[in-house]
Amino acid sequence: MKSKKIVFGAVGLTFLYGLFFYICASFLWSKGWFISLNDITPQNVGFKFFMDAVVNLSFVFVILGLIWMNKKSLAIVGITNQSRLVTLLLLAVYVIMFLAHGDFTIKGIYLAYFYLVVVAFAEEFMFRGFLFTQIEQQSNFLTGIVISGLLFGAMHSIMPTIISNGSFADLIAKISNDLLGQGILGSALFAFAYKKSGTLFVPVLIHAILDYSGVVFG
Numbered sequence: 001m002k003s004k005k006i007v008f009g010a011v012g013l014t015f016l017y018g019l020f021f022y023i024c025a026s027f028l029w030s031k032g033w034f035i036s037l038n039d040i041t042p043q044n045v046g047f048k049f050f051m052d053a054v055v056n057l058s059f060v061f062v063i064l065g066l067i068w069m070n071k072k073s074l075a076i077v078g079i080t081n082q083s084r085l086v087t088l089l090l091l092a093v094y095v096i097m098f099l100a101h102g103d104f105t106i107k108g109i110y111l112a113y114f115y116l117v118v119v120a121f122a123e124e125f126m127f128r129g130f131l132f133t134q135i136e137q138q139s140n141f142l143t144g145i146v147i148s149g150l151l152f153g154a155m156h157s158i159m160p161t162i163i164s165n166g167s168f169a170d171l172i173a174k175i176s177n178d179l180l181g182q183g184i185l186g187s188a189l190f191a192f193a194y195k196k197s198g199t200l201f202v203p204v205l206i207h208a209i210l211d212y213s214g215v216v217f218g
Contacts, residue, residue, distance in 0.1 A: 003138035007147075010134035014151050017059040017126055022158050024055040029162050037114065040107040052114065056122045063130055077129035078200030086197055090205035094212065101216045111215055120208035124190060127152045129200045132191050141195070145188050153183020 028034040028051065035048045067074060074080075098112045127148045136144035160166075190203040197203075 007135055007138050010131050011147065011151070013059070013063075014126055014131045014148075018151060018155050018158070020059065021055055021155070022162075024051075025159060025162050028055075037107075037111060040110050042106045045106050045110055048110070052118045056118045060122055060125050063125075077125060077133065078194060079129070080199045082198035083202055087199065087201045087205065090202065090209065094205060094209055097209065097212055097216045112212065115212040115215070116204075116208040119211055120204045123152070123155070124194075124200055124204045124207055127155075127187065128190055128194045128203055132187070132194070141191070145191050146184060148191070149184035149187030152187050156183075 025034070033047075033051075035044055035051075040048055063077065064074075067076065094112075094116065098108075101108065101112075103109075103111070131151065132144040132148040135147050190207060193203040193206055194200060
């Protein structure tokens, strides 16, 4: 019974994270306050930084705060110093990609920050460090991949639906299309990297490299 409560609690909190993201992103879009990555300037980067922190990182801060209040180790969400060589090599790859891109403007610097922290760290923390870990501890590896993958895939359907002014029905249809590829298969890749390395930083950097490569290589 206790294990079920833990799993339901983790799933529920992650669901609230996705719902919070959907509500905030929809509000910003409807008010014309949403700043795309292509429109970042020195004048609006401060607002962009603040809103990304609120929308994407709020639940990360909440969970970290709860861990600190309960005097538990950050290792329970994968923040460890294991696989340091692999972590440093992946970080070096990311830095090299940034340098190779050659965009050292405010926009270029923010893009590198965005894909590493706002996207990769936030998503890996919530879906691997927190949700997957909780489920795997109470059940098994495969169950952790499937459940975290379903919510992970659903999360990636939100912004495309909002930007295309889609309805809630469009969101559901988009989610159903994203569950296998970006969802379960993506979850399996990052969960395997997480378990094999023993640290959340490895899947974070792999995730960031894969996303940022779309910017660097066009």
